[in-house]
Amino acid sequence: MRRNVSAMVNIANGHETPAPTTSIDQTERDTAAHRLDTARHATAGPDTVLSGTGSAATAARYLLAGIRLALGWIFLWAFLDKLFGLGHSTVAAKSWLNGGSPTAGFLGKSASGPFTGFYHSIAGSVVADALFMAALLGIGVALMLGIGMRIAAGAGALLTVLMWTAVLPPSSNPFMDDHLIYAAVLVVLALLGAGNTLGLGRWWTATPLVRRHTWLT
Numbered sequence: 001m002r003r004n005v006s007a008m009v010n011i012a013n014g015h016e017t018p019a020p021t022t023s024i025d026q027t028e029r030d031t032a033a034h035r036l037d038t039a040r041h042a043t044a045g046p047d048t049v050l051s052g053t054g055s056a057a058t059a060a061r062y063l064l065a066g067i068r069l070a071l072g073w074i075f076l077w078a079f080l081d082k083l084f085g086l087g088h089s090t091v092a093a094k095s096w097l098n099g100g101s102p103t104a105g106f107l108g109k110s111a112s113g114p115f116t117g118f119y120h121s122i123a124g125s126v127v128a129d130a131l132f133m134a135a136l137l138g139i140g141v142a143l144m145l146g147i148g149m150r151i152a153a154g155a156g157a158l159l160t161v162l163m164w165t166a167v168l169p170p171s172s173n174p175f176m177d178d179h180l181i182y183a184a185v186l187v188v189l190a191l192l193g194a195g196n197t198l199g200l201g202r203w204w205t206a207t208p209l210v211r212r213h214t215w216l217t
Contacts, residue, residue, distance in 0.1 A: 065146075065197040068189050071182065072143030075156065079136035096133065103128045106166070113168030135159050143189075146199015150217055153190035157183035 081088050082102040085095025094100035101124040108123035122128045135155055142152035164170075164179035195201030210216045 061194075061197040064189060064192055064194040065199065067185065068143050068146065068194040069198065071156075071186065071189075072140050074140075075136050076140030076144060079133060079140055082133065082136070096129070101129055103132050106163075111166045113165070115165050115168070119166050132159075145204075146195025146197075146201040147204040148216055149190040149193070149195045149201065150215065153186040156186040160186075 078089070080086060082090050082100075083096050085092035085098065085100070090100070090102075092098065096102055103122070104124035106123075107119040107128070111119040111123070139152050139156045139159070142148040143156075160179040160182045164177060164183075167177075169175060170177035189195075193201060195204070204210055205217050
């Protein structure tokens with residue numbers, strides 16, 4: 001009786017009596033909080049993954065940046081050497097600028113395995129040479145600058161896997177070689193946001209173009 005009178009007084013004063021919290025309500029709140037936390041972790045970006053301020057997190061960021069720069073230089077150097085014939089893998093007389101073919105040697109002479117016929121058929125063609133050199137330049141520049149990491153990782157992984165298929169089986173292993181390792185490392189670098197350290201990744205992702213087209217990150 002007293003409880004009913006108290007409720008009527010609260011209603012008369014413009015106050016509603018709060019409903020008692022039950023175990024079911026608490027369980028629903030806990031479930032909702034768990035779902036929100038799970039969603040937050042699922043959508044965590046590269047910065048969140050390596051956002052720690054400890055020495056280990058800092059070392060990891062710089063290590064990934066160093067690996068990114070090293071791989072970028074490998075692609076960029078291959079482009080420069082084949083373009084100008086700097087005397088390492090390509091002599092000046094066989095450079096692309098002097099009429100040489102960047103793909104004729106590898107695809108035409110070194111290709112082996114089940115796809116030999118295909119690679120021999122495209123070796124030295126204008127399209128193959130142009131696509132190969134464009135890929136080397138684009139991937140190398142993107143990795144060196146730390147921009148467009150998703151595209152660079154995808155293109156780099158595709159290129160290295162194609163090069164792996166050109167020399168099957170590898171000479172020193174039944175199936176594994178450095179091309180597959182490069183492909184995996186490129187994907188890891190993109191997923192962990194390696195372009196943000198010692199690179200222009202943060203600036204790139206903040207540009208209006210990339211904000212409109214997130215696949216360019």
